[in-house]
Amino acid sequence: xxxxxxxxxxxxxxxxxxxxxxxxxxxxxxxxxxxxxxxxxxxxxxxxxxxxxxxxxxxxxxxxxxxxxxxxxxxxxxxxxxxxxxxxxxxxxxxxxxxxxxxxxxxxxxxxxxxxxxxxxxxxxxxxxxxxxxxxxxxxxxxxxxxxxxxxxxxxxxxxxxxxxxxxxxxxxxxxxxxxxxxxxxxxxxxxxxxxxxxxxxxxxxxxxxxxxxxxxxxxxxxxxxxxxxxxxxxxxxxxxxxxxxxxxxxxxxxxxxxxxxxxxxxxxxxxxxxxxxxxxxxxxxxxxxxxxxxxxxxxxxxxxxxxxxxxxxxxxxxxxxxxxxxxxxxxxxxxxxxxxxxxxxxxxxxxxxxxxxxxxxxxxxxxxxxxxxxxxxxxxxxxxxxxxxxxxxxxxxxxxxxxxxxxxxxxxxxxxxxxxxxxxxxxxxxxxxxxxxxxxxxxxxxxxxxxxxxxxxxxxxxxxxxxxxxxxxxxxxxxxxxxxxxxxxxxxxxxxxxxxxxxxxxxxxxxxxxxxxxxxxxxxxxxxxxxxxxxxxxxxxxxxxxxxxxxxxxxxxxxxxxxxxxxxxxxxxxxxxxxxxxxxxxxxxxxxxxxxxxxxxxxxxxxxxxxxxxxxxxxxxxxxxxxxxxxxxxxxxxxxxxxxxxxxxxxxxxxxxxxxxxxxxxxxxxxxxxxxxxxxxxxxxxxxxxxxxxxxxxxxxxxxxxxxxxxxxxxxxxxxxxxxxxxxxxxxxxxxxxxxxxxxxxxxxxxxxxxxxxxxxxxxxxxxxxxxxxxxxxxxxxxxxxxxxxxxxxxxxxxxxxxxxxxxxxxxxxxxxxxxxxxxxxxxxxxxxxxxxxxxxxxxxxxxxxxxxxxxxxxxxxxxxxxxxxxxxxxxxxxxxxxxxxxxxxxxxxxxxxxxxxxxxxxxxxxxxxxxxx
Numbered sequence: 001x002x003x004x005x006x007x008x009x010x011x012x013x014x015x016x017x018x019x020x021x022x023x024x025x026x027x028x029x030x031x032x033x034x035x036x037x038x039x040x041x042x043x044x045x046x047x048x049x050x051x052x053x054x055x056x057x058x059x060x061x062x063x064x065x066x067x068x069x070x071x072x073x074x075x076x077x078x079x080x081x082x083x084x085x086x087x088x089x090x091x092x093x094x095x096x097x098x099x100x101x102x103x104x105x106x107x108x109x110x111x112x113x114x115x116x117x118x119x120x121x122x123x124x125x126x127x128x129x130x131x132x133x134x135x136x137x138x139x140x141x142x143x144x145x146x147x148x149x150x151x152x153x154x155x156x157x158x159x160x161x162x163x164x165x166x167x168x169x170x171x172x173x174x175x176x177x178x179x180x181x182x183x184x185x186x187x188x189x190x191x192x193x194x195x196x197x198x199x200x201x202x203x204x205x206x207x208x209x210x211x212x213x214x215x216x217x218x219x220x221x222x223x224x225x226x227x228x229x230x231x232x233x234x235x236x237x238x239x240x241x242x243x244x245x246x247x248x249x250x251x252x253x254x255x256x257x258x259x260x261x262x263x264x265x266x267x268x269x270x271x272x273x274x275x276x277x278x279x280x281x282x283x284x285x286x287x288x289x290x291x292x293x294x295x296x297x298x299x300x301x302x303x304x305x306x307x308x309x310x311x312x313x314x315x316x317x318x319x320x321x322x323x324x325x326x327x328x329x330x331x332x333x334x335x336x337x338x339x340x341x342x343x344x345x346x347x348x349x350x351x352x353x354x355x356x357x358x359x360x361x362x363x364x365x366x367x368x369x370x371x372x373x374x375x376x377x378x379x380x381x382x383x384x385x386x387x388x389x390x391x392x393x394x395x396x397x398x399x400x401x402x403x404x405x406x407x408x409x410x411x412x413x414x415x416x417x418x419x420x421x422x423x424x425x426x427x428x429x430x431x432x433x434x435x436x437x438x439x440x441x442x443x444x445x446x447x448x449x450x451x452x453x454x455x456x457x458x459x460x461x462x463x464x465x466x467x468x469x470x471x472x473x474x475x476x477x478x479x480x481x482x483x484x485x486x487x488x489x490x491x492x493x494x495x496x497x498x499x500x501x502x503x504x505x506x507x508x509x510x511x512x513x514x515x516x517x518x519x520x521x522x523x524x525x526x527x528x529x530x531x532x533x534x535x536x537x538x539x540x541x542x543x544x545x546x547x548x549x550x551x552x553x554x555x556x557x558x559x560x561x562x563x564x565x566x567x568x569x570x571x572x573x574x575x576x577x578x579x580x581x582x583x584x585x586x587x588x589x590x591x592x593x594x595x596x597x598x599x600x601x602x603x604x605x606x607x608x609x610x611x612x613x614x615x616x617x618x619x620x621x622x623x624x625x626x627x628x629x630x631x632x633x634x635x636x637x638x639x640x641x642x643x644x645x646x647x648x649x650x651x652x653x654x655x656x657x658x659x660x661x662x663x664x665x666x667x668x669x670x671x672x673x674x675x676x677x678x679x680x681x682x683x684x685x686x687x688x689x690x691x692x693x694x695x696x697x698x699x700x701x702x703x704x705x706x707x708x709x710x711x712x713x714x715x716x717x718x719x720x721x722x723x724x725x726x727x728x729x730x731x732x733x734x735x736x737x738x739x740x741x742x743x744x745x746x747x748x749x750x751x752x753x754x755x756x757x758x759x760x761x762x763x764x765x766x767x768x769x770x771x772x773x774x775x776x777x778x779x780x781x782x783x784x785x786x787x788x789x790x791x792x793x794x795x796x797x798x799x800x801x802x803x804x805x806x807x808x809x810x811x812x813x814x815x816x817x818x819x820x821x822x823x824x825x826x827x828x829x830x831x832x833x834x835x836x837x838x839x840x841x842x843x844x845x846x847x848x849x850x851x852x853x854x855x856x857x858x859x860x861x862x863x864x865x866x867x868x869x870x871x872x873x874x875x876x877x878x879x880x881x882x883x884x885x886x887x888x889x890x891x892x893x894x895x896x897x898x899x900x901x902x903x904x905x906x907x908x909x910x911x912x913x914x915x916x917x918x919x
Contacts, residue, residue, distance in 0.1 A: 020318035021086040023052045024304060025079055026061045027103060029096040033291075034061060037281040037298050041305045046312040052086050064099040072099040076106055077325035087318040089338060090115050090304055095293065097164075104130055110323050111334040113342065115304070117296035121167045126359045129334070131342055133296045133303075133352070135266070135384065136361040137168070143367045143382045144243060145171035147264065148212065150369075150380060150390040151241070154743060155186035156210035159201070159223075161194050165214035168243060172212065198223060203230040206475055209238040209743055217246035217291070224255055233257035235476040236410050237744040245292040252372045258410055260745070261372040262379075266292050267352050268368060270376055277351060288375065295351040303355070306347045311336055374402075404453070407746060412449075412456040415478035416441050417464045419689065421716050421770035422483045434458045440770040441482045444501065447762060448738075451753040452746075456480070464689075467656055470494060473739050480750070481739030484713065486658035488734070497737035498750045501763055504711045505730030506659055508640060508651065509694065509718070511703040512725045527623030536616065540588070544580040547597070547605050551575035554599030575602075588613040639728040643706060644674050652678055652685025653708040654693065660686075662732060663708075671731070690717075698723060712736075716771050722780035 024041070028034075042051050052060075062079060065071045080088065090113040093100045100116065107114035108129045116132040119140070135143075148156070158173070160166055166173075166189075176187040188208070192198050192215060202223075205211060211232075215223065220242060227233055238259040247263035267274060269287040278287040281298065312318075316336055323332060343357040356364040369380035369390070381391045394402070416423050416437075423439040434442070437458050449456055459478065461469040469485070472478040473495045487497045525533065551557040551573065561572035574595065586593040587610050597603050637643050643651055651674070653659045663675040678685050685705075687693040693707040694717045711730060718724045738750055757763050818840070826836040 020048060020312075021050050021052050021320070022089045022308065022318050023060070023083045023086045024089050024301070025076075025083070025091040027064050027076065027091065027094050027099070028061055029064055029066065029094040029099065032095055033294065035294065035297050035301075036284070037301070040281060040298070041301050044305045044309070046309050049308060049312055049318065052083075064094050064096060064103075066096065067098060069098055069102040073102050073106060073325070076103050080106075080110065080112075080323045080325060084322045085320055087320050088112055088323065089308060089318070092117070092297065092300060106325060109332070110325070111332045112323070113334070113339045115300050115342075117293055117300055119164070119168065121164065128360065129339055130360050131339055131357065132360060133300050133355065133362055134292075135365045135367075136358075136363050139363060139365075139384045139387060140367075141168055141171040142387050143384065144169060144264075145175060146388065146390050147367065147369055147380065147382055148172055148241060149175060150392070151210075151239070151262075153210045153239075155188075155208070156212055156241075157188045157190060157205055157208045158212045159190050159192055159205075159214065161192045161215040161219070165243075169212070169214060192223065194219070197226070199226050199230055202227045202232055205232060206230070207742075209235060209476070209741060210241075211238070212241045212243065214243040217244045217250070220244065220247060221250060224252070224257075228255055228257065231476065233259050235259055235741065236406070236412075236479060236746065237741050238476070239745075248370060248372065248375060249289050249291055250372070260406075262369060263372060264367045264369055265378075266365060266367065267295060268378070274351060277349060290351070292352075299347075299350045299352050299355065302347050302350060303342060303345060306345045307338060307341045310345055311338070311341060403745065403749070407452060407454050407749065410454070412454055412479045413477070414445055414456045414458050414480045414482060415461050415469055415472040416458060416481065416483045417461055417466070417469060419464070419483065419691070421774065440766055443766050443769075444757075444763075445480070445482050445738075447757055447766075448750065448753040451756055452749045465656065466658070470739070473741050476741055479740065479744070479746075484710065485736055485739050486710070486734050487737045488658050488661060490661055491658075491739070494742070496740050496742050496744055496747055498740070498747065499754050500735030500737050501754050501758070502712060502736040502767070503733070504736065505733050506662060506708060507711045507714050507730060508643060508706050508708050508727035509697055509714050509724050510637065510649075510706045510727050511697060511700075512723045527620055527626075536588070540581065540584045543605065543609055544577050544584050547580045547583075547602055548575060548577045550601045550605060551580070551597060551599065554601050556599035557597065557602065584609060588616065590617055637706070637727055640674075640731060641670065643727060644670055644677070649704050649706055650681060650685050651706040651708060652681070652687060652693065652696075654690060655686040655688055658734070659708055659710065694721065694724070710734075712771075719771060719780060720775060 026035075045051060062075060064075060076091070091103065091107050092115045093103050095118045097120065100118075100120070104114050104116075104127060108127050111129060114127075114130045116130065117134055118132075119134050119137060120132060122137045134140075155176075158169060160169065173187060173189070190201050190204075192201065194215075205227075213220070213223065224233065232238060233255055234257075236258050240259060240261045242261065242263035245264060245266050248265045248269070252261055269275070269278070269290060275287050277298075278285070278290060282290060282294075308318075318336070321332070339360070343360075346354070346356075353366055354364055355362060363384060365384050367382040367384075368378035369382070370378045377393065379392065379394055381393060382389075383391070418425055418437075421439055422441045423437055426436050426438055434457065437460075442458065445456060445458075461472055461478075466485070469481050469483070470491055473481050481495075485497075487500065491497070528536075552575075557575055558571040558573050560566070560568050561570060562568045575597070579595065583593040583595070583597075583606070587606070590613070597606055637646070637649060643649065653663070663671050663678070666672060666675070687696065687707070690707075690709050690713045693709060697705055697707045698721065706727060708731075714724075714726060718726070738754070740747060740750065744750075754763075819837075822837045822840050823833060825831070825840075826833040829836070
């Protein structure tokens, strides 16, 4: 009895010290790394539990074949059969999805917990034996969408390598709402060639600066190297978002990229708790190099260890189970409910943070948004428990400081074009880099650079054209475009613009004097042809001669010269050719005459002439008004409507510029008419630049060409070319802005600088400098244009000339008559010419004297010099009196009596006759 009792006690003691053998199956594919932390489970298991592993103490890792689910199933079943003497606690599946699916099905049948640590697409059938530590695919996809939406990207491109990538990004693709009025898609999708060359795909991404890349972490650097070769990484405004949770382990420094690269991570390797665990279980790996799959496997084993220990503490026995894969009967049960307990435990020493599960899917996790050049602090955190919000960890000041840091470390490429006054080229040989150029554009970007503290390099676009300037910004060859760069809807569809730094419109430039005849002083004679003028004056002379002959023949024109003497037998005819010419001229000028014909024949001729004069005067007056008005309207174009209505003056504009776009796309009927006229003109009315257009306006004779350009350029040209003038007002309203690639990160900074320059008055100061001060020669003096239809002096100045010439001729005749009379007096009175001239001049200067001596009063010296005692003083006095009276055109009664007596004596001495003497 004693021996039996001792044997019984010994057996009980052995049974008490016996350990339960457990197994954890590790199935990896060939791409997965071995786990260096297998000892975590062996060191932390309860004393009564033993983990069956390899002879060297390492984990029993099974490598599954690629794309051979039959061999995978066979391998798993073989492992299950070999584990029949031990308790198979769980199977940790591979990353390869095809192998994992068959293993999951087998484990589900055997009721063996199947643990995953990689992303799997959503399944509608819940497998109670499967537990995935990777975030729930639906929540993960929603987290990606919320993060991208927090970036406030208006559009982006998705680059993916397989169908799993599209499934992960399904919520991201839903960010674009359907809009039938949209001219382009906001979200574009491109598939990458996993093993091929993707340069052609990346090259087509040059027009997009928001790119989402979904691919395996091992292929990210290769894709970025190809992107660098096609120039995608040299753009400051381009942003990449990497969906791989392992992207933070890569070193992007060798790429020397200027682009912003953002990614996400499931844990913070900079956290002290994480570092403590990492240094203990990953001594050969830096915390920042630990990938998600390895961290999740660590958490899976930690979770299993905690669950097994919890079950053991509860008194559960890990008895072996005989499992077979080749049975169709579902007779296996998990008596320990390991899956249920796995979802309940909450270990503290996990690398990926707190874990909770729902239906075998991890529904509690954090996604940290980081920039690859600043791993220390995330820029945002998404919490799966608050799925509709992203918490931003940086305030506005910190974001501004980060942007400023990037701006200061980047050298901006500024594209522009040569064209005064915006940019001139410095031809000095010592000038280099930015010193090769000067002008308004250079001054403006210099002021902007001072405000936002950036450096820049100036470059001239190809062919100096606006089209290539836009192309430079679209192709991301330049970061800024500055010149007379008009903001148009067509350009806004391709590039972005800053707020306007100058407002303007379209105007028309023309020559100040459009015809040589405009300033013709004798324009008043043009309503009547020169031949008609000639015939009129010939007819005046001929009519005067005709009336003179008729008057000689008509008895009524002979009258008594002495009305007080009715017995007078002498008749007199007052009509001479000179008097008739005066009558003719007085009639045609509507002034009349103080003497008129009395005979019927002469009056008939005079009446006919008056009617002729009436018609001529009326026609001339009407034609003069019509001619001058028509001339003014034809020569001086004052509005765009007048320019479009006529066909004499051609008009053109800059080829392939914003002005051409305005006319070609305008719905205004007037502008459409002008556009159709311009494009059909031969030769072409278009010019390659504004300078050539202005030169064509000046060089075209008679002002037969007008040029349509922007008002700022017109103001500049008019300050230097005084022969130019504006036609009408502004045809539209537009603005100049600084161009930049679409969705440029620095757009707000440029706007802030432009606004500051505007508020400080610096923009106006720069315009005054380059439009008015920086010039050669004196500024043009322009008078305010008179819009009235009044005739200018240049149109009727010839009338004043005719009057002046008439006055001058009259003065010359008067002087000649005066001198002739002085000479005659000097001869008749035997007085020296100069003495006579002196006497006559003295009298002429006495303007208030109305009476005149009959003869001049010689000086004493002259009187004493006379030595002719027998001089007949009475004869001299009579002669002087007679001549002076004749000159002053009046006769005294004594002179008339003396003349009559002389005539009577003369008649009495002659034989009597009945003939009358004509005076």
